[in-house]
């Protein structure tokens with residue numbers, strides 16, 4: 046076990062923010078994690094778990110023990126029905142590697158979630174989602190170490206209380222558990238989900254004759270690469286805000302004022318409105334303010350062009366929230382964890 050003091054977190058977050066951690070330690074097994082939690086230098090400090098650092102914004106130095114998750118390993122177990130397979134992954138696996146594993150083993154269910162950055166262990170935190178699919182659709186269970194006791198606890202899907210970019214780990218159980226493994230139930234008989242227009246169009250452009258897990262994954266990768274900035278080139282954490290859900294009555298009133306306003310029914314009573322559209326209408330798209338700004342093609346993505354501080358990005362986020370609130374009467378909520 047190696048514990049380092051006063052370490053820059055710049056290489057460990059995709060925003061590329063240069064904050065310092067009081068302590069930094071890596072763990073590559075549940076036992077090693079349990080040992081680290083008992084270490085006299087770590088025990089008294091608050092803890093922050095980091096996977097790929099692709100959903101955090103550091104606004105100050107982190108006066109905590111930052112624990113980097115490197116638990117690897119993927120196993121599978123056939124279910125008695127002959128169709129389903131439980132795939133258990135170490136939480137430190139890169140999410141996209143798990144997607145590639147599923148495709149290689151002809152197991153369907155997560156191909157639409159290709160290329161989402163980060164680790165498997167962080168995926169349940171915000172119930173990652175993209176192109177009509179969410180983690181919860183295939184989620185079976187997870188194991189997590191309870192920070193206070195060091196005990197390993199299993200959470201079933203129901204216990205995780207998944208919602209849109211939400212789970213119990215962002216609410217009642219926030220900061221209390223460290224996910225060590227995630228088990229998904231994948232299928233040997235996939236139903237391909239091409240409900241997103243862009244996927245169908247890209248498959249056509251790619252001249253795909255027969256649908257397959259790989260073809261869908263390739264199409265998603267193609268779309269994502271063309272739409273989203275690569276954090277290796279421009280610091281960012283993907284969508285900074287969630288798409289708000291508003292009552293239908295409010296949406297209809299807004300539609301009278303803004304006839305082009307897009308909205309997708311979520312239930313009988315609510316409509317989801319794209320935050321990116323509203324941000325763009327407020328004139329933020331492509332805005333550059335010194336070293337940070339709003340991406341030129343994706344108004345939902347805030348970017349660090351180089352030396353921005355986390356506070357500058359946070360202030361920009363609050364200015365955006367304010368102007369969307371003024372114009373549309375809707376309060377945006379950050380999807381990124383502001384630390």
Ligand SMILES: Cc1cc2nc3c(=O)[nH]c(=O)nc-3n(C[C@H](O)[C@H](O)[C@H](O)COP(=O)(O)OP(=O)(O)OC[C@H]3O[C@@H](n4cnc5c(N)ncnc54)[C@H](O)[C@@H]3O)c2cc1C
Nearest residue numbers: 096097098099100162163164166167173174223224282283
């Ligand atoms: C370019 C880009 C595109 C993106 N696109 C999408 C998208 O399409 N859909 C989507 O849902 N997300 C998207 N994201 C956000 C991000 O990829 C996901 O939220 C991802 O799950 C974060 O994983 P991570 O390992 O990087 O988490 P981190 O940023 O390291 O951590 C995120 C939060 O989870 C906690 N955490 C991390 N690991 C653990 C663990 N093992 N146990 C307990 N807590 C933990 C951290 O403390 C922190 O609060 C995108 C990000 C980027 C940069």
